[in-house]
Amino acid sequence: MSAKWVRSKAWDDRVFPRWAWPIKCVVRAFSTITLAVVILSAIALYGIAASVPIGLLAKIPTYVLYGVALGSLAASMLILGCGSAWLGLRRRSRVAQFSVTVPLGVVLLAASWFLWTSAIWPMLRWDPGTGSGFMMFSDFVERNKSITLRRLPYVEMSELEFYSWWPMRLLLLAFVANMVVATVRRIEFKFVNLGVLMVHTGIVLIALGSVYYSALKREGDMILDSGPAPVRGGITPGSWRSGFYDGQAVAVCVRPAGGLRWLTIPTRGVPRYNDYDLLAHDELSAWGVFGPPDPQGEAPSRTLAMPVRTPPAESAFADVRMRIVGYASYGEDAVDFSVISRDSSDTRTESAATVSMHVVEVGRMDRETGFQLTKRHFLTPDVAKYRGFSLADGTQVDLVPRTTAESRDELAATVPDGALASLIIEIPNSNDLRGPMRASLVGEAGGQSWFVKDPLPIGETGWIVQLEDFQPKNEMRLITPGYEDAESAVAIVRVVPPEGAPFRRYVYARFPEIAQDILDDIDPATGRPMRRDPHPGIRLGLIDSSGDRVHLCIDEQGHVKPIIRRRGGEVRVGPWMETAGVITGLKDSTALRLAGFRAEAELAIRPRSVPEHKRERELVGNHGSAWIGVEVTSTRFDGFRRVVWLPFNKYIASGLTTDRYARVLLPDGRNIELAFGRVFHMFHDFMIRLEDFHVEEYAHRGAPRDYQSTLSVAPHWQRSLRSESGLPIESFRPFTHVAKLNAPLRAPYNVYDTSRGVLASFFGRLVSGLDPHQFKFSQAGWDSTTWERTRAMVDRGELDRPSVLFTILQVGNNPGIHIIAFGGILMAVGIPWAFYLKPWLIRRASARIRAKLAEASATGRDGRPRAEQSSRATAEVTAS
Structure with missing residues (x-):
């Protein structure tokens, strides 16, 4: 106990009256090292809770019981065996007792371990697969074996949010108060204690810096666009951006x-x-x-x-x-609808975008209980993506809107056995070909596939068609408005007209209305083949029998006529059905029930987990x-x-x-x-712009070695201070710098300005490190698609430079990081001072005092008794 702590306690007894004992207890508590250990333990437990799965923490009581059981087994065997041997040898010498009981104890420990591993542990060991063994809170442990506390329901925090939460700040501030009070009340402010004071000061600075950092930390990203690309490629400056998107909020x-x-x-x-x-x-x-x-x-x-x-x-x-x-x-997209009822309570207007809605239920028919529901689907024929669904066995179910007798006949057209894809070909206003003709060009027979790729003349019309490819599911993503990401079988057909240039037509089985002709000519603006609407001189349709299909043909009243086509061509047509009608005859006794219809509804997309x-x-x-x-x-x-x-x-x-x-x-x-x-978040007083972009590649052109954005930083003209004349006063000079993967840009304070003096640069960096409005911009992403496409054009000599449409920057600040670093430096210097330099200083002072004591004892030059001189020297040593 230091003399200063004794004086501090005496001061407490003298200053605090009896009624103020709670305040006195708090001051005493914050003066103790015990409280510091308790708070540090709480901080450590907080960190454990943030990073260790709670399922693993929940195992602790079980493993404690495992340890108690193993310890009890070993202790009981030792007590019984060694105790009996000790009592049996109580008349012998201690050497004999020791010689027998110690080896016996080792043997009994080995035996207890063998008994534990061979008999007891196999019964206690928890196996989550079979549920055998013993584990307290087993369901909780298994359910949360990889879940930390911050990910639990109703806690739900990111790592940054959890460490910035108020309990951690409270613990750090309490620790700071404890360290300050304990230092002031227990440690003498002397040169010899400088190391301890530096360590305590460093700890306080680290804790305060952490609180400051967590309170003002901001991180996120921003997307910077480039300007219009020049004719010969490259990048022009983009738009000025004055803020970024938060990564947490x-x-x-x-x-x-x-x-x-x-x-x-x-x-x-x-x-x-x-x-x-x-x-x-x-x-x-x-x-x-x-x-x-x-x-x-x-x-x-x-x-x-x-x-x-x-x-x-x-x-x-x-x-x-x-x-x-x-x-x-x-979540992923799931279909819901807002059902519209045209009564006096309906608040919707006639301008609301409406579609028709059909509810189709999937289940099985039971002779006793009837239809057994397993799944429900909400469909609309007015949006291609939500027209159909697939059953568990792969059968595709589709609504077919606006059908006519002719279109239903085509859906129900018979094809040869084994046919997988058949073309319907019609030449309007032709005297040589009356009505549509069918040609099965893809199929299978006897386990062998066949594919007709020979040119097929269409009678005497002069038209020639040739199937180039058939895809049961379109390989190229649909981007036609209203059909985005929809899927369909597609036939790619080469068409040679009687007059004019040949072309390719993409014929979609589910969406014949979006067929397109692809010309051989290249569009100079895009570098891609030219497209046009289908040539009116020929109509092509596709019968897809490459899988089981259920076509639900509908009319305006919601009635449904099912057409069921099996893989390979077999087709069956059902009668017109109303709501509650059941469609049977599918694989595995699957049945479909028409559960509902609304002529007017609003499409509402919601999530499915x-x-x-x-x-x-x-x-x-x-x-x-x-x-x-x-x-x-x-x-x-x-x-x-x-x-x-x-x-x-x-x-x-x-x-x-x-x-x-x-x-x-x-x-x-x-x-x-x-x-x-x-x-x-808006930047405080500056804005940023993309000037140029460059990718450094390896010789073999694999993954990029580095991608770099040339960025300009300028004061924001709307947020800058203004002079008496109303003109903006620039808080800094605009500058341009290259941001690389491992060399981010820092702004708005220009750390790259070499015109400043050493002191100005040092204090500028120091102040900017404390400023929460000083940000770091790192490369986080880029428009690789446009870069790859334009780079290929450069290789072909069509462009001089590749380009990108945007780049993505990671944005973040580090307020108070210099405080934390300075605290770490103080600790690094103070620890060796306290453990090595301080003892040396004390030994040197003690040696100097002993030398004086010896000199005084030999000479007695002050004229006083030697006993008094010795007592005074001893007091000096004690005080030091």
Whole structure:
């Protein structure tokens, strides 16, 4: 116990009255090293909770019991065996007792271990596959074997959010207070204690720097576009950008329908890793009217009711209130509809975009109980992507809209046995070919495939067709508006007309209306073959019998005529059916039931959870494929309630990506749009622009060695201070620098300016390190598709330089990082001082005092008794 601590306690007893004992206890507690150890242990446990799966932590009680059981077995065998031997040899010498009991103890320990591993442990060892053995909280352990505390439901934090959470800040601030109080009240401020003081100061600076860093840390990314590419390739400067998208914070965005700017409402506490109420819907949802797609599916029972901040009073939707009532951590598109009823309570207008909706249920027919439902599908013939679905056995079920007797006859046309693809060929207004003809060009027979690639003259018309390729599923992605990402069998047919140049026609079995002619001529603007609408002189259709197909031909009243075609050509046509009609005769006793029809409905896309084994890890925990369900109400209209699901937009309102949003029609006719995106942070006083882009490649042109963006940084003219004349005052001089993979750009303080003096540069770097508005820009991504395409054009001599449309920069600040570094330096210097230099200083002072003591004892030159001199020297040594 130091003398200063004794004086501090005496000061406490003298200053604090009896009634102030709680304050005195707190001061005493913050003066102890014990509290520092407790707080540091709490910080360590906090870190363990952030990184160690809770399933592993939940195993601790079980392994403690394992250890107790093993220890009890060994102790009981030692006590019984060695105790009995000791008592039996109690009349012998200690040497004899030791010689017998120690080897016996080793043998008994080995025996206990053998008994444990061969008999007891096999019974206790937990096997999650079979459920045998003993494990406390086994379900919890297995369910959370790779889940950390921050990923649990209703916790839901990223690593940065968890370490920036208020408990960690409170622990760090408490530790700082403890260190400051203990240092002031226990350690003498003397030169010899400089090392200890430096260590304590370094620890305090590291803790304070960490609190400052976590409170002001910002990280995210931004996308910089380039300007219009020159005729001969290369890049021109893009647009000035004055902000970035936050990597952690998300927002609900609102705007009037067709508006140009989003009102961003930051929303805290949105989940990240778990699903919440995926079936959330309003009373108009088809899922609510007819039931969810998977009746046997277990939707998460967790509920969510997270209020969204009220829009500003001056906005056009100040009366709108929103809550987040559902969350899909990793979802894919699923179809839902808002069912429209044209009664007096319907708030929708005639301008609302409507489609027809069909509900088709999949199940099995049972003689006793009737139709047994297993799956429900919501379809619309008005959107190609949502016309059909596949059964478990691969059978494709399709709605066929706007059918005529002729089109139904083509769907039900008979083809030779084994035919897999047949062309329907018709020459309108031809005297030589009356009506369509069929030609089966792909098939199988006797286990062998056949493919007719010979040119096929069409009678005496002068037309010649030749099948070049048949694809059961289109290999080239469809980008035709309204048909994006739809799938269909396609035949690529070479057509030679009687007059004019030959062309290729892409004929789609499911979507004959989007057939295109591809010419041999190259479009000079794009470098691709020219396209046009189908030549009117010839009509081609495709009968796809490469798999089992169920065509549901529909009329305007919702009646359905099924046409079932088996692989290889067999076809069966059913009668017209109304709602509740059941279609049988499919594989494995599968049946289809027509469960519902609405002539008018609004398409509403909502999420379906993706199984964990199909998820991409880089999209987990950052909302990359997440959806939120938002409940919309209004203070002006009682009873109004809508629930819409919003997919995540990574770069909302960037102008370089397509925003995905949902519309809500309010009872008074106002139409608003809602979106889910990230919070956008504006830079304090500067903006940035892409000037040029370059990729350094290896000689063999594999993965790029480095990609570099030339960036310009300039003061923002709207946020700069202005002079008396109103002109902006630039806070720094604009500059340009190259950002590389391992050499980021730092702005707005120009650390690359060599015109400053050494001191100015040093203090400038120091101050900028404390400034939360100083950012680092690192290369995070680039437009590799455009680069590869234009580089190929450079190789062909069509361009001089390749180009990109955009580059992506990682943006982040490091406020207070210099404080933490300085604290680390103080600790690095103080530790050797405290452990090596301080003892040497004390030994040197002690030796000097002993020398003086010896000299005084020999000479007695001060005239006082030697005993008094010795006592005084001893007191000096003790005080030091």
